[in-house]
Structure formats: C-alpha cells, structure tokens
Amino acid sequence: MSNLYLSGYPVRTLHRVSLQGILFLAISFASMVALQGDLGAAPENAAVLSRIDGDSASLWLAPAARPGAWRALKRGALAPVGSLIKTGPRTHAILVYKGLEFRVGPASVLAINELVQRGKSSLTVQKGAAWFHLQKNTDQQLDVHTPTSLAAVRGTKFAIMATGSAGEQGKACVCEGTIAVGTNKDGDNLQELHTGQSLQWQSAGSKMTLYDYSKLFKGRQVDPAFLKRKEAASMQYCLSCHKPGKADQPNNSPDFSDY
Structure with missing residues (x-):
C-alpha cells in the first residue's frame, strides 16, 4: 500500500x-x-473531550494519584482511566467513550475509574454534577459513585449530583430509562429510579427521598411550576439545561443540545 x-x-x-x-x-x-x-492507563482506555461550553479556559485534568497536578484541557484531548476532570463555575465539559457520553457540570470534579467497551465502566462524581448517556443495546454497563452513593446503570440518560462540604449529600434523576441507586457504596439495598423521578439523600446510609417530576418535564423543557417546589434550590444543575417555559417553546440552552 x-x-x-x-x-x-x-x-x-x-x-x-x-x-x-x-x-x-x-x-x-x-x-x-x-x-x-x-x-497509569493506556490511551485507548481514555475518553475524548468532544466539546466545551462556557468558559473554555476553566477545564483541567490531573492524575488521581496527584490531584494537585492540574493541567489545562482543550477540545480533542484524552482523559484516561486514572484521571480527574475539574470544571470552573461557568464550564460544561462533554466527553465520549465508545457508546458512553458524560457531561461534567460547572464547579465539578469527576474521576474516571474504569472504561471498558464490554463490561462495567466506573466513574465517580466527587463534587458537583454530571449527566450520563449510556447507549442501549450494548454490552456496556456503568457504575457511577459519589462519596456516599452508588448508581448502577445500563442503557439510559441520567444525572448524579454530589453536594455538601465533602460531597456527602446527593441527588440522582433520570431523563430516560431506569437506574438503581443506593447510599451504600457496596451496592446493597438499591432503589430503582425511573424516567422523571429523582432521589435525594443527606449522607451515607441515610434514607432516600423520592420526588416525581414526570408531569413537569418534557424533554429539556420544564414547567414553570417546577421552580415553586421547596426543594428547587437543590436542582440548580438541572436548570442549567432544563429551561422553564411551555412545552412548545424552543429551548436554546447551549448544553445537552442533542437530548
């Protein structure tokens, strides 16, 4: 040749x-x-940074073994297994890996624990929020951790949030499909969560509170009544993508544009 x-x-x-x-x-x-x-990872076991929304200068990567050694990331960069992704307060980062898409929200830190095309990948939202899309009809599975929880996933769209001073508080919500969530990091006593539902917890092992927003959401559009909910303050990450308005109004938010 x-x-x-x-x-x-x-x-x-x-x-x-x-x-x-x-x-x-x-x-x-x-x-x-x-x-x-x-x-500690070969480049083929790496996600690709496909898009940056907002402040493109506030996105960094560091080895998990040296979390202070941050370096700036640009579009097209590799984020290998064993690395941390950190975003600034006005930055969204979208990464892809062979049927898995994950979007790191503003002021967040995400750890890439394991990436495999067939089998179970593992990510940890250490702080902030991330949205995930695992394609259906594949051999991939996904575990998403926070400091106090575990979500087991296969073929769905969902978000995980870790708040509080050490990420001990959390929330999970499902845009499409079903996930199983528990506040025991070993994966015991998982509770199923379906489209339009959300779970909230305060600490490891604490009781999870279920909310049902299925009637208030249609795709990325959210009914204005959602803002009146007493727990709406904890939904700040959702509102960066789901915009209040009538269902027939266009949503011009720059992120999650393919949902």
Missing part, C-alpha cells in the same frame, strides 16, 4: 518521508509512554 502511495516520489524524497514518519512515530510513542506512566 505504501509503495503505491509513494510511487511518484524520487528516491531521496522517499528517504526523507520515511525518516519523518519514523521520527513522528517515535515522538508519538514517547508521548504515549509518558502519559501512561503519569496516569
């Missing part, structure tokens, strides 16, 4: 192209080794 591609080049040009190719491969391999050594 390479002979056909280079058949029109003089011999000396062919040598130059080959040397350039070898040099490029050597640099790429060295970069890959450095990345793997720093984060």
Whole structure:
C-alpha cells in the first residue's frame, strides 16, 4: 500500500518521508509512554473531550494519584482511566467513550475509574454534577459513585449530583430509562429510579427521598411550576439545561443540545 502511495516520489524524497514518519512515530510513542506512566492507563482506555461550553479556559485534568497536578484541557484531548476532570463555575465539559457520553457540570470534579467497551465502566462524581448517556443495546454497563452513593446503570440518560462540604449529600434523576441507586457504596439495598423521578439523600446510609417530576418535564423543557417546589434550590444543575417555559417553546440552552 505504501509503495503505491509513494510511487511518484524520487528516491531521496522517499528517504526523507520515511525518516519523518519514523521520527513522528517515535515522538508519538514517547508521548504515549509518558502519559501512561503519569496516569497509569493506556490511551485507548481514555475518553475524548468532544466539546466545551462556557468558559473554555476553566477545564483541567490531573492524575488521581496527584490531584494537585492540574493541567489545562482543550477540545480533542484524552482523559484516561486514572484521571480527574475539574470544571470552573461557568464550564460544561462533554466527553465520549465508545457508546458512553458524560457531561461534567460547572464547579465539578469527576474521576474516571474504569472504561471498558464490554463490561462495567466506573466513574465517580466527587463534587458537583454530571449527566450520563449510556447507549442501549450494548454490552456496556456503568457504575457511577459519589462519596456516599452508588448508581448502577445500563442503557439510559441520567444525572448524579454530589453536594455538601465533602460531597456527602446527593441527588440522582433520570431523563430516560431506569437506574438503581443506593447510599451504600457496596451496592446493597438499591432503589430503582425511573424516567422523571429523582432521589435525594443527606449522607451515607441515610434514607432516600423520592420526588416525581414526570408531569413537569418534557424533554429539556420544564414547567414553570417546577421552580415553586421547596426543594428547587437543590436542582440548580438541572436548570442549567432544563429551561422553564411551555412545552412548545424552543429551548436554546447551549448544553445537552442533542437530548
């Protein structure tokens, strides 16, 4: 194949192209080794940063083993297993990995624990909020943790939030499908959560409170009555994407535009 591609080049040009190719491969391999050594994961086990909304300068990555070693991220960058993603107060980051999409909300920290195309991937919302879309009819499963909870997922769209000084408080809500949530990180006594429902908890092992918003939401549009709910203050992350208004009004929010 390479002979056909280079058949029109003089011999000396062919040598130059080959040397350039070898040099490029050597640099790429060295970069890959450095990345793997720093984060403990091969690049193929990495999510790709596909989009940044808001303040693109306030997005960082660090190895989980060295959480203070933050470096700026740009669109197209890799986020390997064993890394942390941190966003600023006005930044959304959208990452994809082979049928899994996760969107890190503002002022949030997310850990990438495991990414596998077949089997169970694992992510942790350490602080803030993240939205997830795991495609249906695949061999993928997903566990999403917070400091005090676990959500087990297969083929759905949902969000997880970790609030409080140490992420001990939390909320889960489902846009489409079903997830199972528990405040025991070992996955015991999970409670199912369905489309339009939300669960809220205060600490590890605490009782979870169920809310049903299924009549107030239609896609990304939310009925204005939602804002009158006494617990609406805790739904600030939802309202960054679900905009109040009538169901037939357009929603021009920049994030989650493919929902």
